[in-house]
Amino acid sequence: MNRIEKTLSELKQKGEKALITFVTAGDPDLDTTEKLILKMFENGSDIIEIGVPFSDPVAEGKVIQAASLRSLSQGTDLTGIFGMVEKLRSQTDKPLILMMYINTIFRFGTEKFFTLCREKGIDGVIVPDLPYEEREEIKPYAKSNGVFAISMVAPTSHQRIAAIASEAEGFLYCVSSTGVTGTRSKFTTDFDEFFGEIKKSCKVPSMVGFGISGPEQAKKMSSYCDGIIVGSAVVKIVAEYGKNSADKVGEFVRSLKDAII
Numbered sequence: 001m002n003r004i005e006k007t008l009s010e011l012k013q014k015g016e017k018a019l020i021t022f023v024t025a026g027d028p029d030l031d032t033t034e035k036l037i038l039k040m041f042e043n044g045s046d047i048i049e050i051g052v053p054f055s056d057p058v059a060e061g062k063v064i065q066a067a068s069l070r071s072l073s074q075g076t077d078l079t080g081i082f083g084m085v086e087k088l089r090s091q092t093d094k095p096l097i098l099m100m101y102i103n104t105i106f107r108f109g110t111e112k113f114f115t116l117c118r119e120k121g122i123d124g125v126i127v128p129d130l131p132y133e134e135r136e137e138i139k140p141y142a143k144s145n146g147v148f149a150i151s152m153v154a155p156t157s158h159q160r161i162a163a164i165a166s167e168a169e170g171f172l173y174c175v176s177s178t179g180v181t182g183t184r185s186k187f188t189t190d191f192d193e194f195f196g197e198i199k200k201s202c203k204v205p206s207m208v209g210f211g212i213s214g215p216e217q218a219k220k221m222s223s224y225c226d227g228i229i230v231g232s233a234v235v236k237i238v239a240e241y242g243k244n245s246a247d248k249v250g251e252f253v254r255s256l257k258d259a260i261i
Helices: 002-012 030-042 060-071 078-088 102-107 110-120 132-137 139-144 156-169 190-199 213-224 232-244 246-258
Strands: 018-026 047-051 096-099 122-128 149-155 173-177 206-209 227-230
Touching: 002 018, 018 030, 018 060, 018 206, 018 232, 018 246, 030 047, 030 078, 030 232, 030 246, 047 060, 060 232, 078 096, 078 110, 078 149, 102 110, 110 139, 132 139, 132 149, 132 156, 139 149, 149 156, 156 173, 156 190, 173 190, 190 206, 213 246, 227 232, 227 246, 232 246
Parallel strands: 018 047, 018 227, 047 096, 096 122, 122 149, 149 173, 173 206, 206 227
Antiparallel strands: none
């Protein structure tokens, strides 16, 4: 059983919501990223998304764009990230996901990439710029290596919601609102309607992300689905404290987990 599936099944049995957090690999360096991931797991993260830096991250807001550029300036690449994941696997067996852009996979080599995901211990991949209609570009490779290709659905998906939700594996990444990533002071989406449509077709847990900035929003948003995803708010702390950010991030993650239990 994939670690994502196992973890979410255990949380459901306990009646708990899932906390998924995000960090950009290599910001400020890979050693710090490794410490951040372990600290987040220690403080309540159930699954962690590792962002693979990209020069033109179209789905990201200014916070994660800046983190990507800082990481790339340090020479971060997939080979280094896989090396870090291998080190992490001697210290944790919790689910790890790579969030990345499709060109990075194509340039690296799709078959080689998914083989290394299996060998190094990556459980899922999120590719925000890969349209649903082109999912077969990666899905056979992911499936043969036991890696979940995580689907994303947005309020603007409309009639495609049912198709995307029905085929989702691991969990369904539900985008809270239109636009790019980044913390938000308020949401305008009708979540009752959005998740009502999702729940008609979705066979896996649904998680909401994009914009959750603190414990209060985390608690409110988790009431609509099976868990929350928090990225930019974590990356902001890393931007502020750099190599000394692990404890601060840990405290923030603990506040989120406490809010949704």
